[in-house]
Amino acid sequence: MQVTIKDVAKKAGVSPSTVSRVISNHPRISPKTSAKVKQIMEEMGYHPNLAAKSLVSKKSNTLGVILHRPAEELFLNLFFSEFIRGIVTQATRSGYDLLMTSGATEKDEMEAMTRFIKGGRVDGIILLSSRNGDGMVNYLRSQQFPFVLIGRSNEHDDILSVDNDNVQAAYDVTKYLISLGHTRIGFVSGPPQLVVSQDRMEGYKQALQEFGLPLRSHWIVEGEFLQESGYRAMSMIMGLSDRPTALIVTDDLVAYGVLKGITELGFHVPDDISLFSFNNISISELTTPPLSSVDIGIYQLGYTASQTLLRDIQENHREQNRIIIPHRLMIRQSCARVD
Amino acid sequence: MQVTIKDVAKKAGVSPSTVSRVISNHPRISPKTSAKVKQIMEEMGYHPNLAAKSLVSKKSNTLGVILHRPAEELFLNLFFSEFIRGIVTQATRSGYDLLMTSGATEKDEMEAMTRFIKGGRVDGIILLSSRNGDGMVNYLRSQQFPFVLIGRSNEHDDILSVDNDNVQAAYDVTKYLISLGHTRIGFVSGPPQLVVSQDRMEGYKQALQEFGLPLRSHWIVEGEFLQESGYRAMSMIMGLSDRPTALIVTDDLVAYGVLKGITELGFHVPDDISLFSFNNISISELTTPPLSSVDIGIYQLGYTASQTLLRDIQENHREQNRIIIPHRLMIRQSCARVD
DNA sequence: CTGAAAGCGCTTACAG
DNA sequence: CTGAAAGCGCTTACAG
Numbered sequence: 107m108q109v110t111i112k113d114v115a116k117k118a119g120v121s122p123s124t125v126s127r128v129i130s131n132h133p134r135i136s137p138k139t140s141a142k143v144k145q146i147m148e149e150m151g152y153h154p155n156l157a158a159k160s161l162v163s164k165k166s167n168t169l170g171v172i173l174h175r176p177a178e179e180l181f182l183n184l185f186f187s188e189f190i191r192g193i194v195t196q197a198t199r200s201g202y203d204l205l206m207t208s209g210a211t212e213k214d215e216m217e218a219m220t221r222f223i224k225g226g227r228v229d230g231i232i233l234l235s236s237r238n239g240d241g242m243v244n245y246l247r248s249q250q251f252p253f254v255l256i257g258r259s260n261e262h263d264d265i266l267s268v269d270n271d272n273v274q275a276a277y278d279v280t281k282y283l284i285s286l287g288h289t290r291i292g293f294v295s296g297p298p299q300l301v302v303s304q305d306r307m308e309g310y311k312q313a314l315q316e317f318g319l320p321l322r323s324h325w326i327v328e329g330e331f332l333q334e335s336g337y338r339a340m341s342m343i344m345g346l347s348d349r350p351t352a353l354i355v356t357d358d359l360v361a362y363g364v365l366k367g368i369t370e371l372g373f374h375v376p377d378d379i380s381l382f383s384f385n386n387i388s389i390s391e392l393t394t395p396p397l398s399s400v401d402i403g404i405y406q407l408g409y410t411a412s413q414t415l416l417r418d419i420q421e422n423h424r425e426q427n428r429i430i431i432p433h434r435l436m437i438r439q440s441c442a443r444v445d
Numbered sequence: 446m447q448v449t450i451k452d453v454a455k456k457a458g459v460s461p462s463t464v465s466r467v468i469s470n471h472p473r474i475s476p477k478t479s480a481k482v483k484q485i486m487e488e489m490g491y492h493p494n495l496a497a498k499s500l501v502s503k504k505s506n507t508l509g510v511i512l513h514r515p516a517e518e519l520f521l522n523l524f525f526s527e528f529i530r531g532i533v534t535q536a537t538r539s540g541y542d543l544l545m546t547s548g549a550t551e552k553d554e555m556e557a558m559t560r561f562i563k564g565g566r567v568d569g570i571i572l573l574s575s576r577n578g579d580g581m582v583n584y585l586r587s588q589q590f591p592f593v594l595i596g597r598s599n600e601h602d603d604i605l606s607v608d609n610d611n612v613q614a615a616y617d618v619t620k621y622l623i624s625l626g627h628t629r630i631g632f633v634s635g636p637p638q639l640v641v642s643q644d645r646m647e648g649y650k651q652a653l654q655e656f657g658l659p660l661r662s663h664w665i666v667e668g669e670f671l672q673e674s675g676y677r678a679m680s681m682i683m684g685l686s687d688r689p690t691a692l693i694v695t696d697d698l699v700a701y702g703v704l705k706g707i708t709e710l711g712f713h714v715p716d717d718i719s720l721f722s723f724n725n726i727s728i729s730e731l732t733t734p735p736l737s738s739v740d741i742g743i744y745q746l747g748y749t750a751s752q753t754l755l756r757d758i759q760e761n762h763r764e765q766n767r768i769i770i771p772h773r774l775m776i777r778q779s780c781a782r783v784d
Numbered sequence: 785c786t787g788a789a790a791g792c793g794c795t796t797a798c799a800g
Numbered sequence: 801c802t803g804a805a806a807g808c809g810c811t812t813a814c815a816g
Contacts, residue, residue, distance in 0.1 A: 108563075110809055121787045126811060134785055153563030157505070158809035160496035162792045168544070173533055187525035194512055194547045198557070203566070204545045205507070208533045218537070224447075224492030226793095227542070333731065362731055389728060392672065392701055449793055460803045465795060473801055497793035501808045565809095 109152045118146045129154060160226065169197050169415065170228035172218055172242075173208035174235055185387070185404050186234075189256070192408025193232060200416050202229075216241065223251050230415045232256065254415040256407055258301045258428075266418055268411040268429045270402045272302055275433040276309030276354065279382050279400060282435060283352045284317050287444040288380065292325035292350035294339055294360060303328070306356055306384065325350050333363035340367030344379075351444050352380035358390040361397055365440075376442035386436050395439035403431045448491045457485045468493060499565065508536050508754065509567035511554055511581075512547035513574055524726070524743050528595070531747025532571060539755050541568075555580065562590050569754045571595065593754040595746055597640050597767075605757055607750040607768045609741045611641055614772040615648025615693065618721050618739060621774060622691045623656050626783040627719065631664035631689035633678055633699060642667070645695055645723065664689050672702035679706025683718075690783050691719040697729040697738055704732055704779075715781035725775050734778035742770045 111129075115122045120139060127135050128143040146152075160166050171193070194204050205228055209215030219242065222228045230252040233242055243262060246253045255267040283291050293310050296303040307326075314321050324346065329335030336355060343349060344367075355361035361383035368375055375381050375395060383390065386401040410429055418424055450468075454461045459478060466474050467482040485491075499505050510532070533543050544567055548554030558581065561567045569591040572581055582601055585592045594606040622630050632649050635642040646665075653660050663685065668674030675694060682688060683706075694700035700722035707714055714720050714734060722729065725740035749768055757763055 108565075108809085111811095112809080122809090123788080123811080124786060127786085130811085132785095136785060139785080151563075153559060155500070155809050156564040156566050157496045157499035158792090159811080160792095161494070161500055161794085161809080162811045164792080166496070173530065186529075190525075190529070190545070191512065191547075194545055198547050206529070206533055206543045206545060208530075208537050220492060221495075224490075225495040226447075227495050366731075366733075389731070392705075392728070394705075394733075447793085450795095451793080461793090462795080462804080463802060466802085469795085475801060478801080494793050497808090498795080499808095500793080500810085501795045503808080 108155070109150045110155070111152075114143065114146050114150060114152050117150065118143045164226065166227055166229050167201060168203050168205050168228045169193070169412065170205045170207075170219075170222045170231045171234065172215055172222075172231070173206060185385070188404040189234060189408040192405040192410075193412040196409045196412035197416070200413075200420075202412075202416065212241065216245065219245065223249060230254070230419050232411050232415060252415060252419045254411045254418070256411050258305065260301055260304075264427055266414060266424065266427055268407055268414060268431060270407075270433050271430050272305035273309040273312070275384070275400050275402070276306040277313045278309075278433075278435060279354055279384075280310050280313035281317075282437075283354070283380060283382060283441065284313065284319065286352075286380070286441060288350075288352040289319055290322075290325070290348065290350040290352070291319065292322075292343060292353045293327070294336055294353055294355040294364060295326065295328045296331050296356040296360070298328050303356060306354075310354060322348070329360065331357050331360060333359050333366075336360035336363030336365075337367040338363075340364055340371060344368060344371050344373060350379065352382070352441065355381060355383040358383050358385050358387045358397060358399055361399070362389060362393060365393055365397070376440050380441040380444075382435075382441055390436070391438070393440075397440045398438045399436050401434040401436050403433065406431050447494070448489045449494070450491075453482065453485050453489060453491050456489065457482050503565065505566055505568050506540060507542050507544050507567045508532070508751065509544045509546075509558075509561045509570045510573065511557055511561075511570070512545060524724070527743040528573060528747040531744040531749075532751040535748045535751035536755070539752075539759075541751075541755060551580065555584065558584065562588060569593070569758050571750050571754060591754060591758045593750045593757070595750050597644070599640055599643075603766055605753060605763065605766055607746055607753060607770060609746075609772050610769050611644035612648040612651070614723070614739050614741070615645040616652045617648075617772075617774060618693055618723075619649050619652035620656075621776075622693070622719060622721060622780065623652065623658065625691075625719070625780060627689075627691040628658055629661075629664070629687065629689040629691070630658065631661075631682060631692045632666070633675055633692055633694040633703060634665065634667045635670050635695040635699070637667050642695060645693075649693060661687070668699065670696050670699060672698050672705075675699035675702030675704075676706040677702075679703055679710060683707060683710050683712060689718065691721070691780065694720060694722040697722050697724050697726045697736060700736055700738070701728060701732060704736070715779050719780040719783075721774075721780055729775070730777070732779075736779045737777045738775050740773040740775050742772065745770050 111122045111125045115125045125143055128140050197204055207218045209218050233253060233255045235257055243259055255265060258267055258269045259265060280291060295307055311321060327339040355364050361381055365375060368379060382398045384400045386399040390397040390399040410431060414429055450461045450464045454464045464482055467479050536543055546557045548557045572592060572594045574596055582598055594604060597606055597608045598604060619630060634646055650660060666678040668678060694703055700720055704714055707718060712718060721737045723739045725738040729736040729738040749770060753768055
């Protein structure tokens with residue numbers, strides 16, 4: 107019932123090999139034959155069977171993504187749709203599809219990955235996050251299977267990755283606050299085991315040091331990527347006698363909690379304290395006052411990851427291992443000048 | 446280099462057919478043989494080649510999703526990650542993966558779908574939305590290809606679909622507001638061509654009629670699924686001499702705009718006007734005051750769509766065509782009693 | 785420029 | 801309970 111290459115060949119009066127060559131735009135095929143075969147394919151509604159093609163070519167024209175486990179979903183969920191859109195859009199343009207699966211445990215995840223790789227289901231893998239001691243990265247490297255990491259790995263600096271310069275971004279934010287006259291600047295950070303937390307903390311410290319400003323450990327809070335995390339931190343921070351006049355917050359959702367906490371304690375942003383956060387998800391525009399936030403180019407991270415991986419697969423050569431997506435400070439109304 | 450069924454067969458001293466039967470748990474295979482073969486497979490790190498399997502079995506063990514075009518992304522984006530998580534989780538449990546692609550135009554979308562179906566890449570399709578006159582639905586029906594629609598189609602009532610009872614949900618919300626003493630209730634709706642908008646409007650009208658309450662056309666606004674849409678509507682609504690004491694809003698993001706508009710005009714929620722919205726996305730908890738909203742079970746919609754489609758594919762029989770996911774009114778602080 | 789043939793890794797009637 | 805053989809729909813050296 108399915109129209110095959112043989113059916114087309116018979117009707118066109120050529121051999122299956124010729125039809126195959128027409129499909130793949132083989133150079134040594136006469137324009138006349140090509141045109142005729144193409145017309146017949148159109149008439150008969152021919153569509154190549156991908157399984158057969160994949161079986162012989164050892165290519166699937168598919169990229170794979172493994173969904174992270176629930177435990178890590180909170181942070182990434184807000185980015186997820188933008189990541190995926192970026193990845194799929196670019197992949198589709200290059201004639202690739204995206205295959206997704208999930209694993210309930212780390213063991214499940216590894217099995218899913220093995221199935222993808224060993225079963226020939228994908229030609230490359232996109233990792234949506236990295237944690238210290240990431241088994242995925244080690245496995246993929248040992249298999250020499252093409253992959254790209256969105257983010258940065260502490261252990262491996264020779265893998266293909268797409269990331270922001272989070273050190274620089276945090277440095278830029280800190281410097282911006284300093285330029286407004288702030289000298290007591292605090293930091294509400296995320297989980298310390300995440301590379302992104304480490305990088306942002308580093309940029310913050312660098313800027314303070316460069317401008318000779320004090321770094322006080324009680325101005326720094328490490329929490330989760332949760333609203334409550336920011337909310338809870340405020341009773342402590344705002345109760346300090348030498349409390350900061352500005353806070354850098356590692357994520358918009360956390361900043362939302364921070365904002366809520368500050369407001370409930372009877373303080374006002376930005377008059378009593380300035381706020382600058384990261385990621386620029388939709389919520390940051392919606393708060394009162396609208397939050398200044400660092401746009402990290404989520405769509406572009408996904409898009410570029412896809413593009414970079416495909417280039418690595420197809421051309422098998424890399425211009426560079428680490429691609430940096432530029433960030434932008436989105437200045438809104440949550441920061442005030444102090445004297 | 447790849448370990449094949451032949452390699453395993455040779456090492457186990459059996460035929461390839463036997464190995465194949467062990468893999469598929471064929472009943473008539475001796476436990477002894479099975480155990481031995483399984484052990485060898487483990488030892489050799491055998492993984493079945495999915496392309497070969499798919500080529501002969503005509504099954505891909507994959508479900509397909511086509512990403513909607515940018516024009517329609519706004520509304521769905523906020524649901525997207527939950528939908529996908531629900532779909533993937535259930536699919537993975539049944540041994541299926543999810544294949545995604547996108548199309549820039551409707552033509553692209555149709556081509557992508559054809560590629561999926563005719564190329565044997567997927568065994569079923571999940572449609573994330575429906576619009577009036579949906580070419581996808583017509584095509585899939587004409588091909589008799591398994592698919593499920595998340596939502597409801599006006600034109601086809603015999604297709605597999607997973608949806609909320611949006612008429613009932615809007616009815617419930619309206620009745621709740623009436624029970625608080627409201628008699629002048631307005632409605633901020635979404636695009637009228639969407640079935641979901643039509644259904645919610647219908648439930649609202651039914652409740653008003655049942656309780657003999659007035660339906661005023663100037664209390665009804667039709668807009669987009671955008672914050673601005675709600676924001677802009679407020680200058681008109683709040684300026685009415687007989688303005689409503691409660692508003693039902695079709696989406697949390699729109700409700701956020703409504704809330705902002707009301708507040709900027711110097712009014713207060715819920716003292717001056719009550720607000721009840723739909724969808725219960727994360728933002729609804731975060732507003733001041735927290736918004737009452739209808740939880741529509743986004744994850745469950747995705748999960749059930751996946752489950753229903755797989756049952757249709759595997760067992761080829763349906764218990765019912767239209768599955769309803771229950772909704773829940775999440776009562777927060779945006780509605781007040783009036784006398 | 786084109787064809788005949790082999791083969792990709794699996795499944796499944798058909799025999800025994 | 802197990803094996804030999806054919807075949808799924810394609811690609812690609814090898815010939816000509």
